[in-house]
Amino acid sequence: MLPTELLQEGEHLMTVCNACRYCEGYCAVWQTMESRLVFVESDLNYLANLCHNCGECFYSCQYSPPHEFNINPPKTLAKIRLYTYGLYAWPGPLAKAFCKNGLLVSLLAAAVLIAFLLAASLALGSRLWEPVRGGDFYQIIPHSVMALTFSVVGSFSALALLIGFLRFWRDSGESYSTLANPVALFRAAKDVLSLKNLDNDGAGCSYPREKSSEALRWFHHATFYGFLSCLVATTLGAIYYYVFGWHGPPGFLSLPVIFGTVGGIGLVIGPIGLFVLLRRRNREIVDENQSGMDLAFIVLLLLISISGLLLLLLRQSAAMGTLLVVHLGFVMTLFLTMPYGKFVHGIYRSGALLKWALERSRQSENKAKA
Ligand code: SF4
Numbered sequence: 084m085l086p087t088e089l090l091q092e093g094e095h096l097m098t099v100c101n102a103c104r105y106c107e108g109y110c111a112v113w114q115t116m117e118s119r120l121v122f123v124e125s126d127l128n129y130l131a132n133l134c135h136n137c138g139e140c141f142y143s144c145q146y147s148p149p150h151e152f153n154i155n156p157p158k159t160l161a162k163i164r165l166y167t168y169g170l171y172a173w174p175g176p177l178a179k180a181f182c183k184n185g186l187l188v189s190l191l192a193a194a195v196l197i198a199f200l201l202a203a204s205l206a207l208g209s210r211l212w213e214p215v216r217g218g219d220f221y222q223i224i225p226h227s228v229m230a231l232t233f234s235v236v237g238s239f240s241a242l243a244l245l246i247g248f249l250r251f252w253r254d255s256g257e258s259y260s261t262l263a264n265p266v267a268l269f270r271a272a273k274d275v276l277s278l279k280n281l282d283n284d285g286a287g288c289s290y291p292r293e294k295s296s297e298a299l300r301w302f303h304h305a306t307f308y309g310f311l312s313c314l315v316a317t318t319l320g321a322i323y324y325y326v327f328g329w330h331g332p333p334g335f336l337s338l339p340v341i342f343g344t345v346g347g348i349g350l351v352i353g354p355i356g357l358f359v360l361l362r363r364r365n366r367e368i369v370d371e372n373q374s375g376m377d378l379a380f381i382v383l384l385l386l387i388s389i390s391g392l393l394l395l396l397l398r399q400s401a402a403m404g405t406l407l408v409v410h411l412g413f414v415m416t417l418f419l420t421m422p423y424g425k426f427v428h429g430i431y432r433s434g435a436l437l438k439w440a441l442e443r444s445r446q447s448e449n450k451a452k453a
């Protein structure tokens with residue numbers, strides 16, 4: 084259950100906004116709100132995950148503080164969104180620990196994983212501090228250690244994310260069968276990939292607006308596509324190794340290295356940009372309780388990208404072994420903390436956009452029938 088005070092704040096927001104409707108063209112939140120007359124907790128949870136915290140509605144609002152109505156959609160929805168991260172997370176207690184001390188928990192997890200990889204590799208006879216002929220990663224970290232840690236961490240993370248998503252879907256009032264709607268899936272994928280609504284230009288707004296909104300969108304893009312590019316690079320690397328049996332390091336112009344380099348650069352530019360914007364944001368629309376979670380995600384992405392790019396540059400040197408262990412430790416920490424950190428914003432927002440696409444399809448069908 085949402086804490087009573089937050090529930091009342093959300094209901095107050097919806098009551099005032101649904102009567103006003105000035106912001107109806109701004110984003111999916113407002114169009115969704117207008118199709119409802121009453122707002123139960125699950126509606127607020129859904130709307131909170133539709134919001135992208137661009138801040139535009141706040142600057143347009145004649146009832147924002149210091150007005151006595153105290154209307155602040157980005158902040159109220161951010162607070163509800165944070166609550167939903169804990170509500171949907173599995174196992175729940177891990178989410179609470181991460182929410183309170185995101186950066187500390189991430190760094191501790193990274194230290195443990197790096198220590199484990201070091202110890203296991205040394206125990207199996209790896210010569211971590213010697214240059215490796217051919218740059219074969221498995222001469223440094225034995226195949227068994229790599230496969231075991233990645234399969235355990237990866238499976239746990241995938242399961243926790245799946246459970247979280249299914250909990251969100253059930254809470255939003257949808258049955259699982261509606262997940263298989265190809266039209267809605269296509270619409271939602273388009274909205275997710277284009278970061279819909281984060282490009283809000285404040286059209287029609289005569290009030291001072293969040294000037295960083297467009298920059299926020301591009302830094303999100305750099306982070307998102309950088310992450311995807313790194314995933315493609317890793318997949319291609321595995322295909323080269325296991326399918327084609329090419330055990331040497333891929334050349335600088337090979338596909339895994341090109342995707343990895345582009346992704347790594349994106350994951351340096353994006354998180355740094357997001358960090359700068361986060362620091363400069365108007366504190367009035369920020370939920371400070373999320374700052375630790377935001378910072379942990381940004382720091383982890385930077386540690387991964389910087390260690391990955393260094394690994395590429397120094398792969399023929401004696402530093403390669405240490406860099407590889409450190410890089411993989413950070414990557415595994417990201418996977419381990421994904422279900423409890425800022426990453427879930429992408430998962431639940433995608434789910435909310437899918438539900439929004441379904442609702443639009445149903446509205447069109449009803450209109451056609453009428
Ligand atoms: S945020 Fe303010 S201006 Fe926008 S719909 Fe709500 S009350 Fe109206």
Ligand code: SF4
Pocket residue numbers: 109110111112113133134135136137138139140141156157160280283
């Ligand atoms: S902050 Fe932006 S995304 Fe959130 S409700 Fe307002 S306009 Fe929509």
